[in-house]
Amino acid sequence: DQQVKQNSPSLSVQEGRISILNCDYTNSMFDYFLWYKKYPAEGPTFLISISSIKDKNEDGRFTVFLNKSAKHLSLHIVPSQPGDSAVYFCAASNTNAGKSTFGDGTTLTVKP
Amino acid sequence: DADVTQTPRNRITKTGKRIMLECSQTKGHDRMYWYRQDPGLGLRLIYYSFDVKDINKGEISDGYSVSRQAQAKFSLSLESAIPNQTALYFCATSDPARAKNIQYFGAGTRLSVL
Numbered sequence: 001d002q003q004v005k006q007n008s009p010s011l012s013v014q015e016g017r018i019s020i021l022n023c024d025y026t027n028s029m030f031d032y033f034l035w036y037k038k039y040p041a042e043g044p045t046f047l048i049s050i051s052s053i054k055d056k057n058e059d060g061r062f063t064v065f066l067n068k069s070a071k072h073l074s075l076h077i078v079p080s081q082p083g084d085s086a087v088y089f090c091a092a093s094n095t096n097a098g099k100s101t102f103g104d105g106t107t108l109t110v111k112p
Numbered sequence: 113d114a115d116v117t118q119t120p121r122n123r124i125t126k127t128g129k130r131i132m133l134e135c136s137q138t139k140g141h142d143r144m145y146w147y148r149q150d151p152g153l154g155l156r157l158i159y160y161s162f163d164v165k166d167i168n169k170g171e172i173s174d175g176y177s178v179s180r181q182a183q184a185k186f187s188l189s190l191e192s193a194i195p196n197q198t199a200l201y202f203c204a205t206s207d208p209a210r211a212k213n214i215q216y217f218g219a220g221t222r223l224s225v226l
Binding site: 004006009032034036041042043044045046049089093095098099100101102103104105 | 116143145147152153154155156157160162170202204206208211212213214215216217218219220
């Protein structure tokens with residue numbers, strides 16, 4: 001049973017528009033959620049995170065929203081830039097367990 | 113220099129061979145992890161270690177073993193490689209006291225088992 005799901009394998013948007021990447025989880029014990037970005041031939045790098053006690057966290061062009069009742073989070077990128085083209089992984093963790101569970105990733109393509 | 117270094121970056125081996133993938137870090141983190149990624153899939157946890165004397169199995173540990181030789185070094189071994197272990201392998205570190213739940217990844221090792 002996959003505990004973290006990213007149902008869209010790919011997303012294509014025009015430069016300057018908003019990109020919305022979605023993630024669903026099933027385990028109510030998760031208390032911290034993260035987004036990572038991965039370029040080809042590189043390891044994932046941390047992008048933004050949110051604690052389960054919050055519903056929104058913003059960092060520049062990136063905003064993560066958490067809907068605990070729906071067990072759903074989303075990453076908004078606005079405005080999108082061609083350099084944002086990458087694979088984005090959603091991850092969920094239980095702080096006490098000290099490990100994260102990753103989704104399958106969404107490949108974002110931002111067209112100039 | 114990279115904070116989390118994986119060697120080798122690429123490896124081709126034959127079925128039945130024993131191989132070792134190495135990970136070293138200069139971040140001073142106690143926690144280290146090994147993941148594998150298959151095409152179109154996310155990162156799946158193989159083993160993790162919270163300090164030198166602590167080793168824990170992840171969700172897909174069968175066929176793998178690890179060694180935590182020092183705080184900075186965490187090695188992954190395939191005792192007898194098989195073709196379905198062909199994948200991209202990532203090492204990661206974390207320090208929850210400094211950066212909650214955030215993991216820092218190496219560049220990966222691409223392994224092919226023929």
